[in-house]
Amino acid sequence: MKYCRRPYVLGLEVYGRKRCKLAFMAISILMLTKATAQSPTRLPPIEVGSNAEAERPTLQTLLHHVNWQSTPEAPIDLIDDAQSSADDSSAALDALEPPVVSEPAATSLPDSDDVVFATDAAELSQEFQTTAYERESRGELQNNFVAQPDFAGGISIISGDVAMKIGGYVKADLIQDYNPIDSPDSFVTTAIPTDGESGKRARFHARQSRLSFDTRWRIEDRIARAYIEGDFFGGTTDSTVSLYRLRHAYGNIGRFTAGQTWTTFTDPSAVPQTLDFEGGVSNVNRRQGLVRWDQPINNRWSVAVSVENPRVDFITPVLVTGEARTETPDFISRIRYERDRTEFQVAYLMREIGFQPEDAPLIKSFASGFNFSGSAVFHEDTKVYSQIMFGDGIGSYRGSPDVVATGPSTASLLPVFGWMIGAHHRLTERWTTNFTYSALYLDDIAGQASTNLRNTTYFAVNLIANPYERVFCGIEYLYGQRTDVSGAAGHANRVQMSFGFFLP
Template identity: 25%
Template sequence: MFNMKKLLLATGLLAMAGSATAGYEIKLSDKDTITFGGYVKLDARYVDGNINSITNDYWVGAGNVGDISRTSLRATETRINTKYVHGDVTGFIEFDLHGGGGNEIVSNSSNPRLRHAFIKYKNILVGQTWSTFVNTSALVDGVDFGGPLNASAFIRQGQVRYTQGNFQVALENPESDKGDSSQDSMPDVVAKYTFNGDWGNVSVAGLARQLNTVGGNSESAFGYGISGKINTYGKDDLRFQIHGGDTGRYVGVVAARDLVGEKVEESKSYMVAYRHFWSDDIRSTAFYGKTTTEVADTDRRHWGVNLFKSYTKELSFGVEVGNFESIDQNADSDYVQFSAKYVL
């Protein structure tokens, strides 16, 4: 008979996949286990201002000036995952409902979206997961999905990764954003080294790519990132990300593009967040993120302050107020967002 038990903490693999949630494990044999996890989440959000390219759940750093005053209630961040372990081999797959589709007329039927699908054997990982350029521990504990995505390394894609101790190197899927992606014959190369200890962690990452312009030119692009999570007083922590060079689509989602016309875009991004525990079950985070670009001359900013209350290990509620700002377009939007989350 299967020996079923509830895991109180996520495994290191689930944390790596960005699914830092508990789960249910079924032990099939001495070498075989299967784990199911995820969470159910509702977001209620009100946005008011003149940045109109804001999704129902989060801002991705785009501008597009236009008045917006909108309320939305959505459960599309809800996700489910499963992990199968057989000795040294691990398979992991995760979906959420941010895949679009559906509306209030047709039952709001949102499409599933693939987040992670990879195989790990000893030091080798193949499949889709967080880019090696990303330090998931430096992402903000926010109500708005991911916090200031306009200034964060936040990308998942297909890759082949090798890990040796604290060092990782990977060949990852290429994409010439705003260029000719049909000519992307060379994979992106990413390397990262992570320093860690009881004090937290700091990662230093480098990125090398070949970008292909619409005009038929091939351009080299190099970027860097320094990010981490530093434990401070008690359970409090400081999270930060600093990126520069030609990071393009790796940072800020669409706050910076890979190419502007025939030129490689150079950008600078930084994000800082402080999380404070008022008690064992009440916590807050204040954060700020900014990305500026050289060629397009954009300046995108996002700040927010939130409060979370955990009623059980599985159930929590949160509220956040904040502001998105597009300096180059003289536009901004305020928002307030409430969330209810139940970890499976």
Template identity: 25%
Template sequence: MKTTLKALMLSGVALGLIGSATADEAELEARIAALETLVQNLSAQLEAERTQTDQDIVRLEAAASSAPATAPAAQQDGMMLGETNVRVGGYIDLDAHVTSLSDGAIGSSSIARDFHIPGATPIGGSGTTATDMTAQASRIFIAGDRDIDGNKVSGYFEMDFLGSLQGNERVSSSFSPRLRRAYIDVNGLRVGQEWSTFQNTSAIPESASFLTLSDGMVFMRQAQIRYTSGNWQFALENGDTTVTPVGGGRIEADSNTLPDAVVRYNHTGDFGNVSFSGLARQLRYEAAGIEEQTMGYALSVAGKLNVGGGDDVRFSLTGGEGLGRYIGLNAANGAAINPLTGELEAIPSYGGLIAWRHPFGETARLNLGYSGLFIDNPSYVASTMTQSVQSVYGAVLWDIAPRVTMGAELLFGQRENEAGNSGDISRFTFSTKYAF
């Protein structure tokens, strides 16, 4: 404002000088000289004010950078509820399956009608074919995080509707939600229900169905206490022993007195990622006056490798004694009861998977893979117990719109028992998924 007033005053002076000019050349030159002096003085004042303004800006910026923050940084997503950034997401999923079984049938209320559970493939009986359509894999999660005394605290809660024993398909198809994951994080500590630390989830193949190649896959969610430090992870997880009793079948003993212990090392780079995991677990059975226990051990290497052109290879290889429920969706038990001694013996098993993902076109990708689990049951177990499960699959997925994916998949699987008998499953799946 001061500068503007000075400019106006100078303009008035200039006009006055010019308006009163006479023919006297000397007088005119004197007045021009006076005008030049005024202009020079005004320029000097403007330069002084600009310099002072620049100094003020520098001083204010320095003060702001050294002052403590009084408001949280702007969030990239979610919404602020008080001091907590909250995010809600998930997906809506429709899966349509046509399942053909060479032997027997899978019950209409079984979760094995919704995705591939290797140990549920029947052996013996007449072949059947059934078509199922379900939206039970639809999922929702709520996540939140906030800063508390300089510590970032976050929480995550997730559920879907698979495996619901409430509801039926007769009228309303009303299915109850189930807990998938629920945990809190603070300073490298994760407490709650989460994927087992023994599992590398990046090795899970992309599929049109909820889950494929589960035969040799480590797949487990359970309550745990996990600590992460750099590339290392250490966890104590919920223990539960599945036992093969005399005569065959399965007992979920749930008699553990010690948690399962996991150590894992992760390595990540431009190549992708790979993890090395070790598992030690107590196998314990206590019932009807019998109290027996032994130990189980397992090792696993798994990951996802980038192989150029957008392709990747996902893999895992796992083996040990007493591995049990950690692999193949519990196609093998962790231990067996020796009918001669009554002792509990850990059951050796090993398995793995490999899958190739190849993008093509603008949004499509082809997935191919194989998975298998092989179980070294003791010689005294019943001939009906599972000896091996294997499967192959191929799936094509394409994004028909942002966040909307359609897929078609064909899976062929086989289960073989200790008697050498086998049963096959062939399943075609068509799916449509919208992620939000």
């Protein structure tokens, strides 16, 4: 019998042809097994060197590359879809190192094929922006507590042709009064007592905190919008009661607006930038139900007309029994001029005020008024705003009566005149300041009660810091004065500190 040469396989001698065949088969299997175990196809390449072991990817590094998609059937998929579908019977899960898979999107988290929950969806939501909808935030400096949130970026939900932006802020107010005032949460100067009483009061609250939902979608070649916003100034001034209150709830499509929002008689660009919630005594900051049509004239001028919810503040004569009536809506029109850094508008209001005595015919009277307002930005760091408002029977648009009793059984429309001026300045990238002064005067009609309001003033100056993005803190000094028809007067001093956090 002839023998093959004496090969050595792993140090063992093998004789005979059959044994040679078995040896070669063993060699092949062992080489294939070794090659498979050392295959780099499932792991990143590793450089050879003294630090090669330290440079091997760790489990934490590999999990960073996982595509964190989830479904009810497969909560978390740690295997690349293409790799798993190519070889369902592979032993990848038995490997010592987890597999490397595709990089996820950096700014969005897909929850399904249609909806994207995004924390920074600037590019996705930008296509839903329009000049008309972004008008209120245009040209505004930082620390504006009235302007609506910018629609691009932040917390957004996008699904095809529909997008929603969640906005708002948390604001905590620490208030110290050095004189009596019957309005602990906001500085309402008409609530200053004039009887000479004295006293101090401290108050902490977060009622100005705000939450908004801005939803937009495409209808043919237009973008429709539904906006809802609320704060917690509902209920009473009791520190334990802060009810959610509706501020805005309206919809836009093209030039048509319907719902509750700023009255057409006001100018949001001229609202004072105070930490105090009230603002100036002559500033028209009323929000109410309305239906409005805006009509552009050219790229700078526009007009608007609206019918709005009538609200009347009526001081009833002592010998008359009845109730105030609003048989028709308020009719308001305005003409507006806009440029990149300048806004100006004139608004006109006409209304019918009625009173229904018991067992007597309805008494009606026509009332009207004007509001001139505007703002301008200088050198990108300073915004100046102003307002002049006057008319008969329109005092409720600024917190004063529309009709006052002039005798035991008589009443009259009350003429009102108010003005305001203010400036908002950016000192540095992290510091801003604002001052506001306003005054309101009511005519001294013969026969009024001596305790009726005659005039009031409001002054505020603040300093606000932005130590971090979307974080603010500030301090504000407020001074107010009230004078009655009798000549009795009172004043109030307040210091307010505020801390806040804007939603992204």
